[in-house]
Amino acid sequence: MHKEDQLDESKGSSARAEQTSESPAGESEELLEAPTVAKLEEKLAEAEAKADENWQRVLRMQADLDNQRKRAERDVENAHKYALERFAEALLPVKDSLEMGLVAARSDQEAGKILEGTELTLKMLTEVMSKFGIEEIPAEGQPFDPELHQAMTMQESNEVPPNTVLSVMQKGYTLNGRLLRPAMVIVSKAPEA
Numbered sequence: 074m075h076k077e078d079q080l081d082e083s084k085g086s087s088a089r090a091e092q093t094s095e096s097p098a099g100e101s102e103e104l105l106e107a108p109t110v111a112k113l114e115e116k117l118a119e120a121e122a123k124a125d126e127n128w129q130r131v132l133r134m135q136a137d138l139d140n141q142r143k144r145a146e147r148d149v150e151n152a153h154k155y156a157l158e159r160f161a162e163a164l165l166p167v168k169d170s171l172e173m174g175l176v177a178a179r180s181d182q183e184a185g186k187i188l189e190g191t192e193l194t195l196k197m198l199t200e201v202m203s204k205f206g207i208e209e210i211p212a213e214g215q216p217f218d219p220e221l222h223q224a225m226t227m228q229e230s231n232e233v234p235p236n237t238v239l240s241v242m243q244k245g246y247t248l249n250g251r252l253l254r255p256a257m258v259i260v261s262k263a264p265e266a
């Protein structure tokens with residue numbers, strides 16, 4: 074064979090090979106492509122569902138973190154606000170003593186200087202307590218409130234309506250609006266007929 078004949082023959086066989094390879098390969102690409110696209114779409118749907126599930130998880134975790142942060146801030150605020158509670162409870166008997174000393178000193182005319190000094194001390198103590206949020210609970214003449222008052226006894230009275238505080242045996246106090254000690258009071262009741 075001549076070189077030209079060999080070239081023509083090889084070109085012809087290559088062309089046949091290309092035709093044969095295009096047909097089956099083209100068909101097989103289409104056959105492979107259809108299931109692959111379906112699989113890819115299925116995988117995409119799974120990935121989207123997983124991403125949505127993870128997004129919901131992230132949102133819940135974010136909400137939980139926000140709630141924990143708010144709780145922690147509230148706890149810190151309460152710790153600051155009520156840190157002096159034990160201190161305040163310890164001061165109350167001192168104030169009670171000063172008040173009783175004033176009552177006793179007022180009855181003695183010779184004790185003018187003691188009376189003046191005790192009144193000044195009591196005034197200073199009251200100012201300090203007020204500065205730190207310790208306030209006296211108003212009681213005498215007020216309607217009895219079991220949240221703020223502790224009834225020590227009941228006494229008949231025609232002068233005030235029933236369940237009114239007649240007198241205070243021991244003053245009550247709040248610390249920043251929270252009950253520190255209830256007022257010990259005598260409460261009125263209707264006279265028996």
